[in-house]
């Protein structure tokens with residue numbers, strides 16, 4: 001399995017996962033040109049992707065989708081609610097496939113799971129084969145459903161959006177702060193950590209993702225999570241994703 005973070009954060013998100021011969025792009029929140037360049041850095045041609053999975057319609061997850069669809073005509077998979085809510089989505093309607101439940105692509109099973117976020121019908125993805133990777137970002141709260149989807153993952157891409165104190169004291173207007181802090185907003189470093197402490201099988205690698213550039217720091221996110229894990233006698237291999245991506249693992 002290869003998991004490569006192409007971009008992460010409020011300016012754009014995209015993750016490449018290759019498992020058992022199936023090549024998937026999760027979200028296309030940066031320009032198609034950047035996605036193409038980043039994939040080629042890993043020796044992957046965009047037209048060889050089996051599908052593009054979209055978590056939800058926010059611009060930081062679909063910015064490059066229209067151009068990507070136009071250039072490569074890849075199957076674009078998302079919940080019906082997300083597909084209907086994608087701005088300008090009519091332009092690539094023919095490539096869209098609505099998903100409701102688990103489905104297989106090649107030898108891989110993809111299980112979408114509901115997340116709590118202020119979008120039409122957002123989801124995370126659990127990708128299962130000889131290894132398992134779960135991607136859970138853009139969630140205000142770790143529900144039981146999310147916790148279950150995390151369990152047993154070898155690689156976990158988990159949101160650690162903000163430090164709650166930095167956010168409260170920061171310069172964002174109150175309505176925006178309230179939105180981020182709400183159950184349908186974004187996950188705080190501490191909440192990500194507590195979710196990790198509840199995992200029975202420890203993941204081999206955890207990527208803290210979708211870090212706020214205003215209300216978080218890569219080192220702060222990692223240290224906060226490690227401290228909480230340590231208080232429970234846990235150590236995990238944890239890395240904070242940078243906006244420009246670059247993190248990744250092959251196993």
Ligand SMILES: [Zn+2]
Pocket residue numbers: 056058117119138
């Ligand atoms: Zn979002």
Ligand SMILES: [Zn+2]
Pocket residue numbers: 009010013058060061138210
């Ligand atoms: Zn987002």
